[in-house]
Amino acid sequence: MFNLDNRLLLCAGFIREGAKIADIGTDHAYLPVWLALNGKISSAVASDVRKGPLENAKSNIEKNGVSDKVKAILSDGLDNISEEDADDIIMAGMGGELMIRLTDRTPWLKNSDKHLILQPMTRAESLRKYLCENGFEIMQEKACISLRKAYSVMLCRYDGMKRECSEEFAYIGALGKDNSDEAKRYIYVVNEKLKKKIKGFSEGTQEYKKMLALIEKLTAYYKTEGE
Ligand SMILES: C[S@@+](CC[C@H](N)C(=O)[O-])C[C@H]1O[C@@H](n2cnc3c(N)ncnc32)[C@H](O)[C@@H]1O
Numbered sequence: 001m002f003n004l005d006n007r008l009l010l011c012a013g014f015i016r017e018g019a020k021i022a023d024i025g026t027d028h029a030y031l032p033v034w035l036a037l038n039g040k041i042s043s044a045v046a047s048d049v050r051k052g053p054l055e056n057a058k059s060n061i062e063k064n065g066v067s068d069k070v071k072a073i074l075s076d077g078l079d080n081i082s083e084e085d086a087d088d089i090i091m092a093g094m095g096g097e098l099m100i101r102l103t104d105r106t107p108w109l110k111n112s113d114k115h116l117i118l119q120p121m122t123r124a125e126s127l128r129k130y131l132c133e134n135g136f137e138i139m140q141e142k143a144c145i146s147l148r149k150a151y152s153v154m155l156c157r158y159d160g161m162k163r164e165c166s167e168e169f170a171y172i173g174a175l176g177k178d179n180s181d182e183a184k185r186y187i188y189v190v191n192e193k194l195k196k197k198i199k200g201f202s203e204g205t206q207e208y209k210k211m212l213a214l215i216e217k218l219t220a221y222y223k224t225e226g227e
Pocket residue numbers: 008024025026027028047048049050053075076077078091092093094098
């Protein structure tokens with residue numbers, strides 16, 4: 001048995017007991033194989049758009065003796081995944097913009113029985129905005145540290161309700177209400193990026209003032225008094 005890193009472990013924690021899962025962009029299929037070995041899922045589709053990663057997935061599935069539960073398939077996003085084969089859909093380790101495109105072109109995800117577990121590497125703010133404005137509820141969001149980097153994982157489902165998304169929510173989701181060290185670290189890293197970004201804006205413009213206000217708000221989440 002191998003161990004999952006904290007990032008994939010956090011994704012695993014959001015998967016429902018006995019679920020049929022689809023891991024999109026699976027690469028080595030670590031997550032579905034680990035879940036199958038732990039008896040947490042009833043079946044898994046491990047999919048990737050590239051043949052190389054899919055070969056990695058296949059050999060890992062065979063090596064761990066879980067071919068009866070985990071099937072590796074070539075698929076661009078969810079294009080070759082059938083709705084009946086997936087209750088919980090994971091997209092981890094990909095860019096937020098790609099996740100938006102893959103979600104948006106899969107109509108069967110607009111079903112409140114389906115859970116989406118999303119771990120974006122980039123543009124998480126665009127992803128949260130898309131989810132809010134397109135009827136997806138972010139039911140839970142948690143942060144973790146893996147190999148000294150901060151990550152966020154969102155558990156979502158479609159409920160058809162379109163929500164307004166503030167700039168603050170776009171950048172940190174509900175992590176502002178989470179007092180954990182991991183959430184604070186995630187917010188700190190996001191804010192450091194904003195501090196770099198603001199340098200490209202001219203002082204005094206609306207854009208600049210808005211971003212400065214956001215930076216100040218985010219700072220309050222991880223700075224304690226006296227610092
Ligand atoms: C960095 S790996 C992430 C692997 C694993 N999900 C994780 O989080 O550790 C990203 C994987 O996504 C795959 N990928 C990229 N675009 C994709 C798409 N449109 N559909 C399916 N897989 C895709 C890549 O081939 C690659 O194997």
